[in-house]
Amino acid sequence: MVRPAPSAERDGLGVRFQVAASVTRAVARPFARKAGDPLYRPLKVYTSDPAASRMEAAVTLINVPYEPLAPGPDGSLFKVDSQDPQQNGNGTGIYPPGELPADLTEFLAHAASSLAGHFQALMIRAVDYCPPVDITLGEFLRALVTADYDLVPDDPWGYREALIDAFSRRAIYPRHVPTLAEDALLWRAPRRVMPPVIALDAAHLVFDCDMACGAAPAELTRQARALGEFATRPEHLQEFGLLSGSEAEALGGRAELPVVASVRIARRAGPDGQIVNDLVAEITQQVMMQPGAGKADYALVGGTTVILGPNGEIRYLISKSAVGSERIQRRRAFLDSLQGRQFWQLRGTAYQEKRPLYEALHAGA
Structure with a gap:
């Protein structure tokens, strides 16, 4: 995504754009500027920003300096190329519907894989923040939020916000938590010193x-x-x-x-x-x-x-x-229910598992 700079200028090649902070750390390929080369060069940027192009998922021609192409704290660009008619057959910079350039496909695959790796690591870390028995999905959400907060308190990429929103949209809420605010979901230190x-x-x-x-x-x-x-x-x-x-x-x-x-x-x-x-x-x-x-x-x-x-x-x-x-009441009600009878049976004077619950779970019972 690119947006016009606050003091955008126009020249013979188009509008000079700055890279939005929302794509910081994206992969970009640095280019070295040779002596005699112009300070700016035309590049294609894949964008759906209406400020950059009137067409969604289109490619717009912009001018950017050589130096900011390297990844850095001010942001970076998707893979960009000079506008070459040989690349898409018509030289318009717009690819046919359903077709993605190989470089953009590679970029998106790399970004998706990296993001999946981050969430996988977070899920594994969260296991250490779960209660040892009878884990609920609401408690796992609290474990995810706390585990991520411990390592990344400022949450620059909004992972915790996305997780909370995903659980909320599926009506998964932890018990005894007044709101789904991040501070309310964090596990606390012991109440007594x-x-x-x-x-x-x-x-x-x-x-x-x-x-x-x-x-x-x-x-x-x-x-x-x-x-x-x-x-x-x-x-x-x-x-x-x-x-x-x-x-x-x-x-x-x-x-x-x-x-x-x-x-x-x-x-x-x-x-x-x-x-x-x-x-x-x-x-x-x-x-x-x-x-x-x-x-x-x-x-x-x-x-x-x-x-x-x-x-x-x-x-x-x-x-x-x-x-x-209220675990006593909930367990008693479950044992007396039809669902509970699938897993528990009365032997003598006590309820016992028909078979180990993990075995029943993996067997699809």
């Missing part, structure tokens, strides 16, 4: 050879024990989405011991080359609900995803309690 987990800061982590190799089993066990001891302190249970035995009994259930399911290093590279290293862990806890009065028992699983910074500080606690946010 917590000390750092010194045993899990960067100075105390030990790796087999380097960070990319991961930790040995003994070191992983040490890390899990340190985190488990911290999370199960009475004053921390609620923040970590965990229940004490007495709290579970008061709700008619039996809480099992929490399990540190995983501890791993997340190494992320930002678009400007910055490297961010976090420690990501998942803690889960199963609560067996025992309604009594002839009703079958059923299990609920809760827990939290913990993201710690290099100093052992807790950056995020993405928790989902086994009994929080």
Whole structure:
């Protein structure tokens, strides 16, 4: 896309245009200006901007200096060529409907591939920002927004805006979020002030050879024990989405011991080359609900995803309690529904899965 410069001038070859900021970092081929060459030369630019051409998807002839053709912070151009009748058969600079020049096709394919790669990396990063159990699409949206914000706070390309709009158009909303504003969707730091987990800061982590190799089993066990001891302190249970035995009994259930399911290093590279290293862990806890009065028992699983910074500080606690946010009522209603009976069956006095849910999902059940 090109737009006329604020002080556009006309000469014998046409209007001098400046490159719009909306196409910054687009691929362009630099050209060297030789001695004796004019300061400006006529070039074809593929554009749908009515300021540049009256025809959509047409090619307009403009004058640009040699120097700004190289990519830079002020923007760059699509592939451009001199207007040669041999290139399109009629010398008008306008290609027949449905036909794209090879250079423009190559440019668009490269741009689409690059964009897809960026979104793929974002989707993978977002997994570290999801709760460890019962992930909803609304929660995945929050994970996407937070994961991208952590690496690119200013969002110059509008990725987060596009994601939020795409989820909104499909009526996918996270629970307990007042608006779809970016600030409202970000996961938050713990509500209460917590000390750092010194045993899990960067100075105390030990790796087999380097960070990319991961930790040995003994070191992983040490890390899990340190985190488990911290999370199960009475004053921390609620923040970590965990229940004490007495709290579970008061709700008619039996809480099992929490399990540190995983501890791993997340190494992320930002678009400007910055490297961010976090420690990501998942803690889960199963609560067996025992309604009594002839009703079958059923299990609920809760827990939290913990993201710690290099100093052992807790950056995020993405928790989902086994009994929080009306999960007991929703699970009970699902088990009693026709859809729930496709996956769960009554064995003895408790509900059990007919087969592993991931197996059922991939089998198309």
